[in-house]
Amino acid sequence: MKTAAKVFIIIGIVVGFIGIIPPIVGFIALNKLKKATKKSELTGIAIVTLLFCNLIGGILMLCLSDADLAPAAE
Numbered sequence: 027m028k029t030a031a032k033v034f035i036i037i038g039i040v041v042g043f044i045g046i047i048p049p050i051v052g053f054i055a056l057n058k059l060k061k062a063t064k065k066s067e068l069t070g071i072a073i074v075t076l077l078f079c080n081l082i083g084g085i086l087m088l089c090l091s092d093a094d095l096a097p098a099a100e
Contacts, residue, residue, distance in 0.1 A: 028094045031086035032059060038080025051079040055087065062095050 035052050042048025055075045062068050068087050076084025 027086055027090055028059060031083050031090065032056060034080050034083035034086060035059075035075060038075075038083055042079065048079045051075055052083075055079065055083070059087070063092075063097075064095065065090055065092050068095075 035055050039049050039052035042052075051071075051074055055071050058068055058071045068090065072084050072087035074084075075087060
């Protein structure tokens with residue numbers, strides 16, 4: 027689900043590139059998705075992404091679980 031959220035956020039960045047806010051919010055959201063280890067770290071940016079960048083990407087970020095954010099076991 028994390029990958030799907032990233033894909034929809036990137037689509038929101040591409041579609042909203044004419045505006046200023048969607049790319050900024052999208053890049054911040056992608057950076058947070060990369061660094062987050064708990065769902066609580068993503069709640070704020072997920073809501074901002076939902077409102078300003080991409081509806082589906084924001085919903086998927088809100089639906090992520092802590093297991094989705096854990097680093098892959100090697």
